[in-house]
Amino acid sequence: MPPHTQGRRSVAAAHQPTAQKEVIDLRPPRGTRDFPPEDKRLQAWLFDHFAAVTQSFGFEMVDYPVLESEALFIRKAGEEIVDQLYNFEACYKGDKGGRRVALRPELTPSLARLVLSAGAGRPLPLKWAAVGQCWRYERSTRGRRREHYQWNLDVVGVAGVEAEAELLAALVAFFRRVGLGPADVGIRVSTRALLGAVLEGAGVPAAAHPAIYVAVDRADKLPIAAVEAELGALRVPPAAIDALLRTLRIRDVGALSEVLPPDSPAARDLVVLFDLAAAYGIADWLHFDAGVVRGLAYYTGIVFEGFDRAGALRAVCGGGRYDRLLSSLGGADLPCAGFGFGDAVIVELLRDRGLLPDLGRRVDDVVHALEESLRPQACAAAAALRAKGRSVELVLEPKRMKWVLKHAERCGAARLVLLAPEEWARGEIKVKDLSSREERMVVGVEGLCQLE
Amino acid sequence: MPPHTQGRRSVAAAHQPTAQKEVIDLRPPRGTRDFPPEDKRLQAWLFDHFAAVTQSFGFEMVDYPVLESEALFIRKAGEEIVDQLYNFEACYKGDKGGRRVALRPELTPSLARLVLSAGAGRPLPLKWAAVGQCWRYERSTRGRRREHYQWNLDVVGVAGVEAEAELLAALVAFFRRVGLGPADVGIRVSTRALLGAVLEGAGVPAAAHPAIYVAVDRADKLPIAAVEAELGALRVPPAAIDALLRTLRIRDVGALSEVLPPDSPAARDLVVLFDLAAAYGIADWLHFDAGVVRGLAYYTGIVFEGFDRAGALRAVCGGGRYDRLLSSLGGADLPCAGFGFGDAVIVELLRDRGLLPDLGRRVDDVVHALEESLRPQACAAAAALRAKGRSVELVLEPKRMKWVLKHAERCGAARLVLLAPEEWARGEIKVKDLSSREERMVVGVEGLCQLE
Numbered sequence: 089m090p091p092h093t094q095g096r097r098s099v100a101a102a103h104q105p106t107a108q109k110e111v112i113d114l115r116p117p118r119g120t121r122d123f124p125p126e127d128k129r130l131q132a133w134l135f136d137h138f139a140a141v142t143q144s145f146g147f148e149m150v151d152y153p154v155l156e157s158e159a160l161f162i163r164k165a166g167e168e169i170v171d172q173l174y175n176f177e178a179c180y181k182g183d184k185g186g187r188r189v190a191l192r193p194e195l196t197p198s199l200a201r202l203v204l205s206a207g208a209g210r211p212l213p214l215k216w217a218a219v220g221q222c223w224r225y226e227r228s229t230r231g232r233r234r235e236h237y238q239w240n241l242d243v244v245g246v247a248g249v250e251a252e253a254e255l256l257a258a259l260v261a262f263f264r265r266v267g268l269g270p271a272d273v274g275i276r277v278s279t280r281a282l283l284g285a286v287l288e289g290a291g292v293p294a295a296a297h298p299a300i301y302v303a304v305d306r307a308d309k310l311p312i313a314a315v316e317a318e319l320g321a322l323r324v325p326p327a328a329i330d331a332l333l334r335t336l337r338i339r340d341v342g343a344l345s346e347v348l349p350p351d352s353p354a355a356r357d358l359v360v361l362f363d364l365a366a367a368y369g370i371a372d373w374l375h376f377d378a379g380v381v382r383g384l385a386y387y388t389g390i391v392f393e394g395f396d397r398a399g400a401l402r403a404v405c406g407g408g409r410y411d412r413l414l415s416s417l418g419g420a421d422l423p424c425a426g427f428g429f430g431d432a433v434i435v436e437l438l439r440d441r442g443l444l445p446d447l448g449r450r451v452d453d454v455v456h457a458l459e460e461s462l463r464p465q466a467c468a469a470a471a472a473l474r475a476k477g478r479s480v481e482l483v484l485e486p487k488r489m490k491w492v493l494k495h496a497e498r499c500g501a502a503r504l505v506l507l508a509p510e511e512w513a514r515g516e517i518k519v520k521d522l523s524s525r526e527e528r529m530v531v532g533v534e535g536l537c538q539l540e
Numbered sequence: 541m542p543p544h545t546q547g548r549r550s551v552a553a554a555h556q557p558t559a560q561k562e563v564i565d566l567r568p569p570r571g572t573r574d575f576p577p578e579d580k581r582l583q584a585w586l587f588d589h590f591a592a593v594t595q596s597f598g599f600e601m602v603d604y605p606v607l608e609s610e611a612l613f614i615r616k617a618g619e620e621i622v623d624q625l626y627n628f629e630a631c632y633k634g635d636k637g638g639r640r641v642a643l644r645p646e647l648t649p650s651l652a653r654l655v656l657s658a659g660a661g662r663p664l665p666l667k668w669a670a671v672g673q674c675w676r677y678e679r680s681t682r683g684r685r686r687e688h689y690q691w692n693l694d695v696v697g698v699a700g701v702e703a704e705a706e707l708l709a710a711l712v713a714f715f716r717r718v719g720l721g722p723a724d725v726g727i728r729v730s731t732r733a734l735l736g737a738v739l740e741g742a743g744v745p746a747a748a749h750p751a752i753y754v755a756v757d758r759a760d761k762l763p764i765a766a767v768e769a770e771l772g773a774l775r776v777p778p779a780a781i782d783a784l785l786r787t788l789r790i791r792d793v794g795a796l797s798e799v800l801p802p803d804s805p806a807a808r809d810l811v812v813l814f815d816l817a818a819a820y821g822i823a824d825w826l827h828f829d830a831g832v833v834r835g836l837a838y839y840t841g842i843v844f845e846g847f848d849r850a851g852a853l854r855a856v857c858g859g860g861r862y863d864r865l866l867s868s869l870g871g872a873d874l875p876c877a878g879f880g881f882g883d884a885v886i887v888e889l890l891r892d893r894g895l896l897p898d899l900g901r902r903v904d905d906v907v908h909a910l911e912e913s914l915r916p917q918a919c920a921a922a923a924a925l926r927a928k929g930r931s932v933e934l935v936l937e938p939k940r941m942k943w944v945l946k947h948a949e950r951c952g953a954a955r956l957v958l959l960a961p962e963e964w965a966r967g968e969i970k971v972k973d974l975s976s977r978e979e980r981m982v983v984g985v986e987g988l989c990q991l992e
Contacts, residue, residue, distance in 0.1 A: 112869045159565075
């Protein structure tokens, strides 16, 4: 065995620039995150819950490139998501004909692209799921991140609100899994067909509706006068603005008759959806709220958003029906509904409620040779335990027992496996259970593997 | 229940451009991949094996932004990876002071950055793992992809080759898990200290070595005269070129004495490493080969690469020791060793060997209401089965039994749960086991949940 350099005992915090190279900024780029082990464990915990609900509801995972053609995302309805597109020229290095590309701001347009390409010819419905990183570019970022991960579920090919009911049930299943109840989180539900009927009644042509929905979505954040001004700029007639604002104040599905005929498809969709929600056992999570519009131009029917009942946070998740997105990409339309669920607000909410788990590092065994001459035996013991399916941290340098005990604690190890010269002379290995403090001797690596 | 539009039965393949919008290219951007469900299942299978070995060897998962400061990757040693950097200006939109950024070409510089930032003050060694997408930009791409995923394991803070032995054991553990044996895959091992000693003996200063290693790495792909010319252009004296080329031909660790003194650290490292490999039980996978250099400038010691013994494919994986990367980022150096393992070559290799698994869609139950009036009961049954932990595909539209049976087959369902009017009138639900074809009746949703 070679002599070992024990080296520094921890990573030096000092930043020592050298002459050869400009000093590198050690922070991740502005608005982005690193995931050191503890953050990555939390992310894995969250994503495991996303995956479990995905599987529980029979959705299939898919994925798309984080970099897409810019044209996929450009829409002319004044959406914030399009204004903040993280786009650039892929061809700046000089090869002609390169396309303008963008780091995707959301997953739905990519889903639509995949439905029309790889999805072509598949039997419907498609129930597809994805978890992917999404990007936005803001000139001034004060604490707002430029990237987040989003979990999406989408149902393609189901025209009825049975699709939305399934999506809402999946959201509630997620909330329940992470320990949230209907007193913590609610889901506001409405339909754009309601505002659509009001606008149509006021003579506003359908092509103008998406930009109006995007403007109305800001009603939450802007003073009412600003929204009125914005709608005026979109040439919405004053009578239609009045009707819109009156409709947005409705908080009770029974009051819909004030603005809709009793046989309207919008009212029928809502009634059926709330009946289905009762069958799923999720009625106490849902509320009708005509003020929910969502800020994406492509929604055409039911829209919904999850919210924190304490009122402290932005929307937890949001989604709806988008029956005309495929044709905007040049394909034949299919009925679609889906939701996006970000990784940021939910973690804030769970932290507020004390529901984030305590996720330490975990291994089954720490294996240590008390003398370097026993290193080959330690390697063999580690290899045998790993082959058995155990997670093993092998101490790779000569270390004192005090360090090894501390290290085993840091690793969250269940057992300590020690190769000591005297015991090994008898062919024995010491195994210490770190919770019970019990010690036992086993004969050889075979004896070790027969434990438990 | 509302009347249902049965709609088209599959996604239309036809591409129907509309007048309003330019036609979107439905392919993913050049050199990138979509992952429809079957491809995503294969990726998940591969990544699960990466994760299992990561856990088995006691490594902790971390992650970094896919977008990094360009400066993190720029090195002046003629590496292909730097020439093909997928970089651009983050500030093209006009805000001043933006940094030049790049889609990361590899994970190791980000690891080094994280070690110096979030890693500061942590006890050593760090054993960190990551699976991340890496990018390159080539002007002409003929079948070569611009992105791939890479699994990395890195040990930070261990100066001895015990770190490399652990990394090699992890590689072999992966190969064994996916069904490959030492007759399929080998790992070539050498050390840059060997070429370093030869160059030093010929009077070439250490600062010139990294660029020479990068040039030597091309020896595999270029005619020997081209390599000699490249080394000449780097001002390597002819005697040193001769000594280098002679050394590269050595295929037997016993022949090292021809170029190294017997007490050289390079030879000692190799002897210890091969002894440790024997202790781990992986000796038959490893071969000494002085011609292994690897194309990254930062390696300083042991280097290795996994290869397909049939000789048909590029390197399966590669890694080595890089003890001076941290100081190049302005930090204090620590001994480091690691490897990168791509998702492309291994899949080609496994496909060649017939070792790719047959991964169909899988759900536990398909739940179907034979009449729309029973939809609430079907929703309740699905909800109850899901709450029990089962994966449930609920049929969301009125469908004929023939379609439902076909659909259950496509979903890989284990059971079919049917709500039929006559049976439900008696409070009963029919459950059909789809492998045994056995049918049984249960009483209500409670009876359903008590099955098994």
